[in-house]
Amino acid sequence: MWDLISNSVYAGLFLSIAIGIIGSLIVINKATSITGSIAHGSFGGIGLGIYLGINILLSTTIFTLILALILSIITIFYKHRADSLIGVIWALGMSVGIIFLSLSPEYNADAISYLFGNILLIEKNDLLIMGIVDIVLIISIIFLYHRFLAMSYDIEFLEIRGINAKLLYTYFLILTSLTIVMSVRAIGIILILALFTIPPLIAEKFTKRFYQMIVLSGILSALFVTGGIALSYYFDLAPTPIIVIIAATGLFLSIWKR
């Protein structure tokens, strides 16, 4: 049995590190809709990759990085209309993906697997990519911890201290994009947002310092993901929805408990 699910458990642990770091940043920066926009918009990159017959990971990475830059410009320079424009990018990315898929000669089941993901089908190559992204995230949070925290609390004060806050925010969205790309095969575009935000939302209630929130949300993600993998394996159900249902139950319990 271990041979069958080992890759998915490792993937779950790699994902948990990413969710601990990027998920916590998404929650405290109130960047949930931006993350949803990048995640759903990334379908454009998937469709493009399938249509052109190129590496889907490469096309999705480039596509989501472009989305991250556009969303950064929107958030910084068009603040008063950011909410609506973020929704437009969300729909635009998905539309591009659907059009490219419909132009593709054959129906591609692979595209559907990106929508819903399947952590039980993760391969060694996927683990390698997850590991690399995790290393980038860990190094980034070690060096930029204080800046990220200041940005989340009061971005203007960071500018007053002579630090380029706009560049830092763009870097945060680039990290978010990379994390989405590494997670898409395992969790799927549609449910990424839930898994990125639920563990940090719970952790936020029980921690006093930001690094504690990162660690606790990482631990919670690991519990939810491995629990979900075990249940989906035994009951032969799709893993991602089970993981999300466990996590959402945890969130409701935490609200009820407080």
Add this chain to the structure above:
Amino acid sequence: MNAVEVKHLYFKYENEWVLEDINFTLKDKEFMTIIGPNGGGKTTLLRILLGFLKPTKGEVKIYDKSPKENRTLIGYVPQHTNFSLDIPITVFDIVLQGRLQKGKFFYSKKDKEKAIKILKELKIEKFKDRKIKDLSGGQRQKVLIARALVSEPKIVMMDEPTSAIDPKGQKEILDLIENLDITRIVVSHDIKILLRKVDKIAYIHKKAVIHEGPKLNIPKDKHFCEVELIDFLKEDECGI
């Protein structure tokens, strides 16, 4: 060298002039308060002085350079009501942010000692490890003042530092500002600030009426007297 120099400053927002021909200077260690009605341009002026907004016309200098060039000389105190209270962040985390600077990624021992010293001076050291959420409005405002002061600024700019704070807290904050030995610019909606030892009063209602002098010798502006001070001073004290 003047601490602040504003010459023929104009600012237009969506085809409407918000500020017109503002002129004033402020010397080192002087205390200036910017007062005026809501929507009169007080906050706009402050944001221009901080370098967040660019004037449509005119010149602004902070210690002889543009606000952006000399930003690190500024200690900025925003309103405590502007921020999310859900972030897991302690008082100490916030105060230390005043020690952030370009090219530096970690706080030194000296940074932490300075933060503790300021917390002691402001009598909020006992809240050091508390979550910001667990403090009162007045205490939160003091934390933001501590964050500005820990950077050892030459000039501090504050936006409505006494808003949404109880009277005791307001007095403590005004005492604190009054006794600071650096240049101070305080935007306030609270007219009681005029009872303090201010060196200059800028009454902003599109055009600035700058007044220099002791506390109750207030600007001779009709709108100012009729609208702003109606419950504060007797008519004959208004000087018009």
